[in-house]
Amino acid sequence: MSHLLEAVDLFKTFRPRRAWPWSKKSVALEPTSFTLEAGETLAIMGETGSGKSTLSKIIAGVEAPSGGELYLNGQKLNYAQSKRRCQNIRMVFQDSDKSLNQQLTVGQQLEEPLLFNRDMPSSERNQLINSTLRKVGLLAEHAAFYPHMLSTGQKQRVAIARAIILDPQIVVADEALVALDPSVRAQIINLMLDLQKDMGISYIIVTHSPQIVKHIADKILILYRGKMIAFNETERLLTEKQQPYVETLLHEHLTNHSQITGNSSAKVTE
Amino acid sequence: MDLLDIRNLTIEMDGPHGRVRVLDKVSLQLKEGEVHSLVGESGSGKSLLAKAVIGVLNPLWDVTADRLWWNGKDLLAMTPKQRRAITGRDMAMIFQDPLAYLDPNATVAEQITEAIPAGDVTGTFLHRRVDRKTRVANLLHRVGIRDHDAIMQSYPYELSEGIAQKVSIAIAIAHRPKLLIADEPTTAMEPSTKEQIQRLLGKLAVSQNMSVLLITQDVASILPATQRVSLLYCGQMMEHGDTEKVLERPAHPYTDAMIKMSLQAHAELAPKSRLPSLPGAVPTLRHMPIGCRLGPRCPYAQKQCVKAPLVRHREAQSYYCHFPLNEPES
Ligand SMILES: Nc1ncnc2c1ncn2[C@@H]1O[C@H](COP(=O)(O)OP(=O)(O)O)[C@@H](O)[C@H]1O
């Protein structure tokens, strides 16, 4: 049986640029291999500049690798052959402001992937757009909105709606969760978990929140300065002793109020 | 006396579908040297409240308040010029994306120098130059940047996110403001950088005797040094008070939900289990519920909630809810 996704020695080199200790780290990716099965979630972790975004963009076909292979259901994916990948591997970007087209309404942005990849009458398209908007916690009326009329959280929901509207096998999300409002974030995570349970969808998420990783990831891949220094099941990474860098990433607790979960009342809503 | 005293601040604007009320009778008090966190999800009006304080709201909007006082002076009664003078002297603000705010074409040293009040630097031309440089270095030290010589010569794009935010803080504190408003300064930062910035803000509040109003979308991101916390939802104040009290025994259903939706709370749930969340979405401005705006999403709502709840108090907490949680047994 082939894996849903298999990466073999993917790597990327960049022209070296001026790099001081205080400047942004220049990103490169050393040969990286991993596998992902249907219905699994893989979290990619690492500090800023460790190559997380480079790796996720290569997987999503947004950027070409300098070398190595990527297989989807056992079939080799070429960077150039984008249509098949485009339908099956969808990406949600970190900055929804930049990834959304400011000139198009939300409805038009959601329609775009449908026009390119699906052959359906416009009434069906509209229905799918409406139901997708509701899935991500927006209202059908938001289809008529332009991005500038939406809050940051709402824009991120639109970006997620655009990723899931084609029913992809894999969704790659680069830091898409961390800046969301708590209620939206919880809803989106629940939505992602539901989609995963119902349709066996797989996720590759890039995040630096250990709490989110612990909650949704089956496997974790850790990068350090472009090098993969750990790839294992979440359970094992959490329970077995790890090198200090891995430990900090996994156990860094956002400061303060650890009693924040204290004795708040019992009623929990869904 | 409170440094900042806001009572029933209301902001209304005319939209394409009629008049909307984006802030609804919001009250907030801030003492000198107090670290205060203002928590609310996006669109709740946090930034508008900040803008109302620093006086940069659109003049076409309708701004009314029983009080908008700074140091006992009525800000609403002032001319724009008087207000600008007070804002420029006493207040400063930093934002989520420091790179969008820093000048891309000027070095760090140039930008900080420009922020140092002219009156601070005296003496001969040469003396002033040396003095300025020392002051810039000092400011960088104060925000925790040690290799100041290298950073001073850098342009913003050469800086990491955390350093860039520290530089914008250095610029903000250069004129020794009484109040620093930090509008989501760490949203989207990685945990270690976030922690550094938070610690720095808490430290500066003490060392500069400066009040800090930290705006955040998540109770998990409030400053460790926060003495008081306020929760805003859809332009209405939900609850405020002593941080420990509010987080340990929230009176308001919104506070309760925000605590359960925080990342820390998730860490205690079984992996892949559904997370607690408020149902539905934030209403659009056109469809604001009447009365308590949390109503349609509140698990405790009853008929009475269509009447806006008046403020109630419980020890060091104030809240706006007809059916408060965690009431002490009487
Ligand atoms: N310039 C503006 N024109 C029209 N509506 C605005 C403007 N600025 C803010 N609003 C509206 O006011 C509400 C509060 O906005 P804001 O203070 O930016 O929220 P927050 O900072 O809490 O995310 C939002 O519903 C937003 O759409």
Ligand code: SF4
């Ligand atoms: S007033 Fe009613 S709707 Fe509002 S928070 Fe309290 S119980 Fe919920």
Ligand SMILES: [Mg+2]
């Ligand atoms: Mg804001």
